Amino acid sequence: xxxxxxxxxxxVLDGATDPTQxxxxxxxxGRFAALTCAEAVSALHLRSQDAGDTLLDQVSASxxxxxxxxxxxxxWEPGQKPPSTxxxxxxxxxxxxxxxxxxxxxxxLNGREEFIQRKRVDxxxxxxxxxxxxxxxxxxxxxxxxxxxxxxxIYYGLQRALAKGLLTSAEVESVEHAxxxxxxxxxxxxxEFLQLGIVTQHH
Numbered sequence: 001x002x003x004x005x006x007x008x009x010x011x012v013l014d015g016a017t018d019p020t021q022x023x024x025x026x027x028x029x030g031r032f033a034a035l036t037c038a039e040a041v042s043a044l045h046l047r048s049q050d051a052g053d054t055l056l057d058q059v060s061a062s063x064x065x066x067x068x069x070x071x072x073x074x075x076w077e078p079g080q081k082p083p084s085t086x087x088x089x090x091x092x093x094x095x096x097x098x099x100x101x102x103x104x105x106x107x108x109l110n111g112r113e114e115f116i117q118r119k120r121v122d123x124x125x126x127x128x129x130x131x132x133x134x135x136x137x138x139x140x141x142x143x144x145x146x147x148x149x150x151x152x153x154i155y156y157g158l159q160r161a162l163a164k165g166l167l168t169s170a171e172v173e174s175v176e177h178a179x180x181x182x183x184x185x186x187x188x189x190x191x192e193f194l195q196l197g198i199v200t201q202h203h
Contacts, residue, residue, distance in 0.1 A: 001031075003038045005045045008092030013038055014105050016084040017151075024070065024083060033083035036066045037102075041089065056102050059087065081199060120184040121193065121201060128194055129154045131178040135171045157197025 003011040015030025024032040040062035044055065063083070070076035086103030099107060099115065106116025133150045141149055153161040158175060161167045167175070179190055193201070 001034050001038060003041060005042060007045065009041065009045055009089070011038065011041055011087060011089040012105060014086045014103075016086075018081060018083070022080065022083075024076070029081070029083035030085060032066075033063055033085035036063050036083075037085055037087055041087075055089070055100050056087070059102065123182060123184055124179050124190055124193065125154055125198055125201075127182060128175050128179045131175045132167070135167065135174065153197075155198045157195050157199070159195040160197070 001013050013034040015034035018029045022029040037059050040059045067076055086105035088105040088107050089100040091098045104117055104119055108114050132153050136146055136149050158172045162172050176194055
């Protein structure tokens with residue numbers, strides 16, 4: 001979502017997709033996180049508060065506070081995957097711009113200079129996901145079903161996909177081989193992540 005506030009505040013928030021389709025206050029968990037954090041930024045602006053280096057801490061604290069309120073009302077269980085969002089925020093003051101990045105949303109200045117926090121785990125999961133997509137395509141899946149099954153497998157992990165018969169052991173090995181070929185992390189860590197899925201990433 002895009003947030004534009006008077007006084008030259010510009011922000012883009014990208015709520016994390018939750019394949020479990022958790023709904024909080026009538027919206028998906030990713031949108032809930034994005035809206036909550038956008039409200040926090042707006043509140044700082046309305047108070048004319050220059051949060052400086054603590055801005056991201058305050059925004060994160062607002063989301064944590066919102067979850068604690070839901071938990072107190074019995075509308076949220078701590079064991080669930082927490083709602084999350086990225087944030088790229090630009091603030092213009094009298095004589096300078098400041099930029100704040102949370103998660104892996106980045107920014108590009110003047111169409112050239114890039115600032116982005118790339119995560120190795122995202123490169124690993126993206127490579128695995130592309131491999132899974134092509135494997136399912138060879139199985140005859142297409143369209144929405146192909147996209148949905150790919151998301152489910154990478155989210156819940158290869159162990160579950162094998163147990164449910166979504167992938168064969170040979171196909172699981174090919175996914176693991178593609179991810180390990182990146183050589184971005186210790187083999188044991190990569191295999192554990194792929195086996196258990198993105199659902200465990202927040203741990």
